[in-house]
Amino acid sequence: xxxxxxxxxxxxxxxxxxxxxxxxxxxxxxxxxxxxxxxxxxxxxxxxxxxxxxxxxxxxxxxxxxxxxxxxxxxxxxxxxxxxxxxxxxxxxxxxxxxxxxxxxxxxxxxxxxxxxxxxxxxxxxxxxxxxxxxxxxxxxxxxxxxxx
Ligand SMILES: [Zn+2]
Numbered sequence: 001x002x003x004x005x006x007x008x009x010x011x012x013x014x015x016x017x018x019x020x021x022x023x024x025x026x027x028x029x030x031x032x033x034x035x036x037x038x039x040x041x042x043x044x045x046x047x048x049x050x051x052x053x054x055x056x057x058x059x060x061x062x063x064x065x066x067x068x069x070x071x072x073x074x075x076x077x078x079x080x081x082x083x084x085x086x087x088x089x090x091x092x093x094x095x096x097x098x099x100x101x102x103x104x105x106x107x108x109x110x111x112x113x114x115x116x117x118x119x120x121x122x123x124x125x126x127x128x129x130x131x132x133x134x135x136x137x138x139x140x141x142x143x144x145x146x147x148x149x
Pocket of ligand 1: 061062063064091092093094096
């Protein structure tokens with residue numbers, strides 16, 4: 001576990017990365033720019049911004065962009081996430097589930113408001129209690145069954 005001074009450094013590093021990413025948000029429909037950054041076990045930070053689409057269902061939240069960037073670069077576990085919005089908005093339900101896939105109940109979630117300058121800290125277990133998890137991983141045989149072969 002990290003000590004407090006390291007946690008503060010990580011928090012500031014993540015918030016800075018999330019703020020920077022927020023500048024790249026593509027949010028012409030909602031006008032709600034979001035930046036997020038995740039800190040992984042290896043110490044790497046990955047950031048993302050929300051990317052909207054004219055076909056609204058294709059919009060992806062900043063949190064998921066950051067998580068998918070991390071996983072696609074080889075990260076396996078997320079220890080903390082920072083989210084920056086104008087008003088301290090919280091991760092949506094879909095993003096909480098994605099965070100639960102790669103984090104755990106102790107994963108820290110910081111939510112910062114750019115307008116008010118305040119910051120809230122949560123644990124993922126608070127934001128998504130009793131998260132859905134499959135109890136086992138595919139052995140390959142399941143895929144054959146599911147594939148109808
Ligand atoms: Zn979301």
